[in-house]
Amino acid sequence: MPVASPVYAIIIPAYNEAEELPVTLAAVRLAMAAQDLPGECIVVDNHSSDDTAAMAKAGGADRVVFEPVNQIARARNAGAAATAAEYLVFVDADTRIEAALLTKALHLLGDGRCVGGGAVVRFEGKTTAVGRLALGLWKRISLVTRTAAGSFLFCRREAFQAVGGFDLRLYAAEEVLLSRQLRKWGRGRGQRFTIITDPPVFTSARKLRWYSDLQIIGWILFMVLMPFAIRSPRLCGFWYKRPDQKKKQGR
Template identity: 45%
Template sequence: MDTNEPPGLSVIIPAWNEAEFLPGTLEALDNALSQADVRAEIIVVDNASTDDTAAVAEAGGAKVVTEPERKIARVRNAGAEVASGRWLLFLDADTQVTSEHLMAVQAARSGSLAGAGVPVTLDAPLSRFYTVGMRVWNALSRRFRLAAGCFVLARADLHDAIGGFDERLYAGDEICHSRALRRAARRQGLEFRILTVPPVVSSARKVHWYAPWQHALVLLTFLLFPWAGRFRRLSWFWYRRPH
């Protein structure tokens, strides 16, 4: 293989103050890439972090890009703008993939897919409230072909064709991205779907940070006001952390 040839896959990880979680994410990703024999570039987009996120990312072998605007859609797009891969995989900084996920990605790249998501689970025992919530999300995700933001696979040319993630949004941009990518795929005889693989594991930290009533309030807000993602104040759940 020509090592000067651009990799087929670019993994893009938005990161705001993720020095604690990023080492585990990068280590899991590196192991998965090696086991699946997938060549990829890893891009960490440092989003105005005040901790050692950038240094941790560099130590983990990632290319670091800086994006000062605190808006997740903009951060994801900033990573895509410098990516050289024909395929883009957007991961959250607290999400750990396995070789099984990457082998499924590899198979998808050689098939008729334009993009994909995967089921999601969390890395801690959950109460019934959250267990049911995760099951409902995974069922809706598969039924309506909506990728969770912690794992979004997209063909780079189609990602560009739809204008990337909608930068008018502070939250929910991955849902709009899935819908737009699905429409673009259909026009080319391709598809967007949720891959049949074990769930990817993401951090349960928000379960520990916020009470069930706060999670329910966020869900209700976005169900009653679908445009809430255009306002940072209404999207507080994704932009605040306890001290």
């Protein structure tokens, strides 16, 4: 029997994510198995130096795409370009989704009145006071402004293409701009941008382990005071460098 063309695609950008991918892909495959619609899972190897590509294949990715430039916007766009699916679901390599969350996202897209959206974010396991404060603040901003976190963002393919995808000039906050562009595009067509509150999406709190509270607060203040920094890969080092990989970029 012929295999049905995928209606949706889950796109996972990954740079040196061999450690996180098995858990993420296991959650993705379980979520996909609960859907009535055919879908595919695409991992974008963003020029990794570890076993990211091998782990992606072993973990159940339908396809592994290679993107040579270390930039998350490019990686996400490469995944979108590799599929003809009508619905695009972007999930970070350190983020776990539940079947119910994927079901809600696909239902919203399928009813014709939703251009895209995201979900309320929670950290896995224990977190710090600063982590809880930052996450609570982001939740309020996300719900009030209807802005999706990059860890989980879904949209209609036609809208994604119409607004030009993720902006390649940005090295951080590219999901904020895309959310704004999708809201505007959808508003003109009577389609809303929705943030799902239940169930949430669970993402790793690893940056809270990598950096001190003072470093995290300092970075947030720096971004607020110098918003142009999101156009500089060097100034976005908080997102692109790991403490144990000083000479490598990672997320």
